[in-house]
Amino acid sequence: MQLKMLHVFVGHNRAVWNKALALTKGRLDRKIPIMWKHELEWNLTHIWKKSDEMGWLNDAPSQSLQQTLKQFDRALRDCFDKQQPNKRFPRFKKKGVKDSFVLPQGISVDGNRIKLPKLGWVKFRKSRDIEGKIKSATVSRNGKHWYVSILCELEVAEPIHPSSSAVGIDRGVSIMAACSDGKTYIGAKAYRKHEKRLAKAQRILARRVKFSNNWHKQKEKVQNIHSKISNMRRDALHKASTEISKNHAMIFMENLGVSRMSKSAKGNSEKHGVNVKAKSGLNKSILDAGWAMFATMLEYKQRWKGGMVEYVPAAYTSQRCSQCQYTSKDNRASQSKFECQACGYQANADFNASLNILAAGHAVLACGVDAIATTVKQEPVLAIC
Numbered sequence: 001m002q003l004k005m006l007h008v009f010v011g012h013n014r015a016v017w018n019k020a021l022a023l024t025k026g027r028l029d030r031k032i033p034i035m036w037k038h039e040l041e042w043n044l045t046h047i048w049k050k051s052d053e054m055g056w057l058n059d060a061p062s063q064s065l066q067q068t069l070k071q072f073d074r075a076l077r078d079c080f081d082k083q084q085p086n087k088r089f090p091r092f093k094k095k096g097v098k099d100s101f102v103l104p105q106g107i108s109v110d111g112n113r114i115k116l117p118k119l120g121w122v123k124f125r126k127s128r129d130i131e132g133k134i135k136s137a138t139v140s141r142n143g144k145h146w147y148v149s150i151l152c153e154l155e156v157a158e159p160i161h162p163s164s165s166a167v168g169i170d171r172g173v174s175i176m177a178a179c180s181d182g183k184t185y186i187g188a189k190a191y192r193k194h195e196k197r198l199a200k201a202q203r204i205l206a207r208r209v210k211f212s213n214n215w216h217k218q219k220e221k222v223q224n225i226h227s228k229i230s231n232m233r234r235d236a237l238h239k240a241s242t243e244i245s246k247n248h249a250m251i252f253m254e255n256l257g258v259s260r261m262s263k264s265a266k267g268n269s270e271k272h273g274v275n276v277k278a279k280s281g282l283n284k285s286i287l288d289a290g291w292a293m294f295a296t297m298l299e300y301k302q303r304w305k306g307g308m309v310e311y312v313p314a315a316y317t318s319q320r321c322s323q324c325q326y327t328s329k330d331n332r333a334s335q336s337k338f339e340c341q342a343c344g345y346q347a348n349a350d351f352n353a354s355l356n357i358l359a360a361g362h363a364v365l366a367c368g369v370d371a372i373a374t375t376v377k378q379e380p381v382l383a384i385c
């Protein structure tokens with residue numbers, strides 16, 4: 001009996017979907033406005049269910065029919081939404097193809113029995129324990145078997161980060177990340193070898209006759225090296241971001257705007273001559289993408305653990321002495337070396353910058369982002385709050 005009713009329920013839901021779709025198609029053909037969810041729902045309750053030809057719809061749980069209209073509405077909106085990659089006009093449902101319906105309420109579970117509206121208690125085999133509040137149940141058929149999947153809502157306690165320390169991170173060119181706790185994570189250097197291979201493979205490809213057999217073979221080689229490099233990069237970013245996120249509750253990074261980019265590019269070409277200049281275009285775009293990915297990873301990993309990522313203004317972090325705050329271009333002895341012209345402090349330039357970022361981060365937390373942003377712009381010394 002219950003089995004028969006399940007067949008009836010999916011049939012009714014299918015009928016509602018097909019009816020809504022037929023109406024919509026008819027209206028589109030006649031170029032008159034289509035009906036959205038609320039109008040369709042009104043039709044369901046006041047017209048279809050009361051009509052002679054579709055009065056049998058009353059046999060099915062009414063919420064499941066409304067749920068079907070909701071799904072139809074969603075499908076219709078998705079197909080008109082240009083942002084959606086999967087833009088397909090809804091299709092008519094056929095008997096026996098993906099038979100299913102959704103019950104948004106009136107479900108309870110007791111041991112190996114589940115109570116569904118209009119069906120009563122049904123025996124079922126539980127694949128896992130049900131935790132939290134039941135939100136909805138989807139009943140579906142696959143061959144001879146019927147399945148019910150239950151959506152639950154479970155409140156999870158906000159995570160609290162195990163550590164209470166803070167770290168400043170300077171994202172750089174040769175060093176991917178220099179941290180104020182002294183740790184460094186090597187960046188682009190690690191792939192130098194593979195980048196050379198890539199460049200060589202690309203030169204060979206350029207010599208091949210386009211779309212010839214050998215060209216295709218070489219093209220595949222180039223793509224393999226490409227994906228190898230990008231996998232290595234992603235792995236490195238994951239390792240670094242996991243470790244940093246594990247050790248620090250608070251992570252400070254620079255807001256990487258246009259100024260920072262042009263600044264580092266200029267630094268490169270002055271100090272390292274033509275070679276770097278030629279390369280910087282390629283490296284820059286790769287690095288930009290890498291930095292964005294790194295920031296995203298840190299952000300979500302911190303969210304999982306209950307930590308935070310905060311961005312600080314990127315002004316003068318590489319020129320300012322982290323010990324005495326003296327700020328000058330001359331403090332940079334080279335791309336990698338920092339030497340304060342006022343107090344003589346010497347350090348790796350990226351490490352010095354990371355200390356400045358940490359200090360700026362603390363200042364941001366103490367007096368708000370706006371305060372430090374305006375202060376730094378006017379004067380190249382750290383805001384005193």
Ligand SMILES: [Zn+2]
Nearest residue numbers: 321324340343
């Ligand atoms: Zn100094």
